[in-house]
Amino acid sequence: MRLLSGLLAGLTLLLLPALASAQDFPAKPIKLIVPFPAGGPNDIIARVIGQRMSEITKQPVLIDNRGGQGGVLGTDAVAKAPPDGYTIAISSAGALAISPSMERVAYDTLKDFAPVTLVATVPEMLVVATNVPAKDMKELIALAKAQPGKLNFASSGPGSLPHLAGELLKLTANIDIVHVPYRGAAPAVNDLIGQQVQMTFLDLPVLLPQIKAGTLRPIAVGAPERAPTAIEVPTTTEAGMPGMIIENWYGMVAPAATPPAIIAHLHRITTEAMADPTVKEKLAAQGATLVGDTPEHFRGFIDSEIKKWAKVIKDAGVVTTK
Numbered sequence: 001m002r003l004l005s006g007l008l009a010g011l012t013l014l015l016l017p018a019l020a021s022a023q024d025f026p027a028k029p030i031k032l033i034v035p036f037p038a039g040g041p042n043d044i045i046a047r048v049i050g051q052r053m054s055e056i057t058k059q060p061v062l063i064d065n066r067g068g069q070g071g072v073l074g075t076d077a078v079a080k081a082p083p084d085g086y087t088i089a090i091s092s093a094g095a096l097a098i099s100p101s102m103e104r105v106a107y108d109t110l111k112d113f114a115p116v117t118l119v120a121t122v123p124e125m126l127v128v129a130t131n132v133p134a135k136d137m138k139e140l141i142a143l144a145k146a147q148p149g150k151l152n153f154a155s156s157g158p159g160s161l162p163h164l165a166g167e168l169l170k171l172t173a174n175i176d177i178v179h180v181p182y183r184g185a186a187p188a189v190n191d192l193i194g195q196q197v198q199m200t201f202l203d204l205p206v207l208l209p210q211i212k213a214g215t216l217r218p219i220a221v222g223a224p225e226r227a228p229t230a231i232e233v234p235t236t237t238e239a240g241m242p243g244m245i246i247e248n249w250y251g252m253v254a255p256a257a258t259p260p261a262i263i264a265h266l267h268r269i270t271t272e273a274m275a276d277p278t279v280k281e282k283l284a285a286q287g288a289t290l291v292g293d294t295p296e297h298f299r300g301f302i303d304s305e306i307k308k309w310a311k312v313i314k315d316a317g318v319v320t321t322k
Contacts, residue, residue, distance in 0.1 A: 022259060022261035022262055022265065023261075025085055025261075025262055025265045026057050026059045026085065026086065026265075026269075027059075028059065028086065029059055029060040029061070029062050029086070030053070030057075030059060030060070030061045030062070030085070030086055030087075030088065031062050031064050031086060031087045031088070032046055032050045032053075032061050032062065032063055032064065032088055032089065032090065033064045033066055033074050033075075033077055033078055033087065033088070033089040033090075033091075034046045034047075034063055034064065034065050034066070034074065034089070034090060035066055035067065035068075035071035035072070035073065035074025035075045035077075035089060035091055035092070035095055036065065036067050036071055036074070036092075037065055037067040038065050041122055041203055041205055041206075041248070041250075041286060041288070042071070042090065042091075042092055042250055043063070043065060044283075044286055045090060045119060045120055045250050045283060045286070045288060046063060046090040046250075047063055048279055048282045048283055049090070049119065049270065049273050049274060049279060049283075050063055052273035052274075052276050052278075052279050053269050053270060053273045056269055056272055056273060057269055069099075069103075070094050070095060070099060070157065070159065070160065071091060071092050071094050071095030071099070072095050072099050072103075072105050074089060074091070074095075075089055075091045075095040075096065075107070075253075076105065076106050076107050077089075078091070078113065078253060078254065078255060079106070079107040079112040079113060079255060079256070080255075081255050082255070083114075083254070083255040083256065083257035083258040083259075084258065084262065085254060085258055085259075085262035085263075085265065085266055087254075087255070088116065088252060088253065088254045088266065089252070089253055089254075090119055090250050090251065090252050091250070091251065091253055092248060092249065092250055093161055093247075093248050093249045093250075093305060093309075094159075094160060094161055094248075096109050096113075096251065096253070096302055096305075096306075097109065097302060097305035097306045097308075097309055098159060098160075098161065098164065098309045098313075099159065100306065101306065101309060101310040101313050102158075102159035102313060102318070103159065109302060109306065110299070110302065110303060110306075111256060112255070112256050113253040113254065113255065113256055114253065114254045114255065114256050114257075114258045114263050114295070115251065115252075115253055115295045115298040115299045115302060116251070116252035116253060116254055116263060116266045116267050116270060116295055116298070117251065117252050117267055117270055117271060117291070117292055117293055117294070117295065117298055118249060118250075118251045118291040118292070118293045118297070118298045118301055119249075119250045119251055119252055119270070119274065119290065119291060119292070120249065120250050120283060120288040120289060120290050120291060121223075121247040121248070121249045121250075121288070121289050121291060122203050122204060122205065122247060122248045122249070122250075122286075122287055122288050122289075123203075123204050123221045123222050123223035123227055123246070123247045123248075123287070124161065124162065124165050124201040124202065124203060124204070124221075124222045124246040124247060124248060125201065125202065125203075125204045125207050125211075125218060125219075125220070125221045125222070125227075125230070125233065126165075126169070126199065126200075126201050126218070126219040126220050126221075126222070126236075127192070127199065127200060127202075127207055127210070127211065127216040127217060127218050127219060128140065128198055128199045128216070128217050128219055129192050129193070129195045129197070129198055129199070129216065129217075130195070130214070130215065130216065130217055131195045132151075132198050132199065132217070134219070135217065136219060136220075136234075136239065137219055137220050137234075137236070137239035137240055137241060138239070138240065140199070140219055141173045141175060144173070144175035144176070144177055145174075145175055148175070148176040149176045149177075149178060151177045151178070151198045151199065152177065152178045152179075152180045152197040152198050152199075153166040153169075153177050153178070153179060153180065153197065153198065153199045153200055153201070154180050154181075154182055154188035154191060154192055154197040154199070154200040155179060155180070155181050155182065155188065155200065155201070156181075156182060156183075156184050156185040156188055156202065157181050157182065157183060157184065158181045159318070160181075161201075161246070161248050162185075162188075162200060162201045162202050163179060163181065163318075164309055164312050164313065164316075164318070165201035165222065165244075165246045166179060166199075166200075166201055167179070167312055167313075167316035167318060168244060168246065168312050168316075169201075169241075169244065170316065171312070171315055171316060172241055172243055172244055173241070177198075177199075180197050185202050185203070185206050188200055188202070189202070189206065189207070189210060189216075192216060193210065193215045193216065199219075201222070201246065203248050203287070204221065204227055204229065204230065204287040205229075205286045205287040205288075208229060208230065208287065211230060211233075218230065218232075218233040219233075219239070220233065220234055220235060220236045220238070220239040220241070220244075221233050221234070221235055221236070222235070222236050222244055222245055222246030222247060223235055223245065223247055223289075224237070224245060226238075227287060228284065229284075229285075229287050249291075249305075250288075251298055251301075251302070252266065252270055254266060263295055267294070267295060270292070271292040274290045274292045275292070
């Protein structure tokens, strides 16, 4: 009994610093890595939520933009950071779920990160150039089947979500359309407006100005429900493609060995920030739907997304660099 008591006392002494650290968290500024350059959807979401987190915690939340390799480089920096909760990221579907099946990355998403919460989803929208004689999904598919290999779809780069969305459309509709990759969404949109390519899937906020200006024609939005910012555009399910739910998403992750108590604190702070009416309003204007699930649910969601896009990559014969 004395031996057991001694062991328990020793264990308690070892745990006390960790417990105290968790109770005091955060006691210094938090670095929030955004694995993309400033100004994009990921950056906007992180800055709006990070500002409110800073107000809640009374500690600065410092945005650290680390772009490169489609979000992989900045996401990898979190995997290698000290697991103390002071270096976290709001990363994307591409870096966490798609890139590991497309290329060599230095991390295993499910082993090297501790999920905190799914922050937001942003639907992909299918649009066509105004010279394409198709006003809805049925007409677009009929046009593609009548001209196999003649229609092109633009993407923001090989292995990007817009690329795989186009591949999923090919598989689902059984059509032959040709992928034309660009170095980012902006040049893809420019060539689509210029009628150099015929269609694309991109994040809804990127396309909204062109849709409102009438320079691009919307076909469908890949969300379970119509987007409030483009309520007139049918969902892919309404358009006859129920298997094509295509949404970009952004979630908070920490290094894998971060103590559960710290993860719980981060979850509480983040979801409290997301519940703020001003935060909701600002992000709704960006076409984002806030989620705020549990770490356990987010882990399951990431796993399902990895499997979903790995299957598309395999079935479409997308060449990977693994």
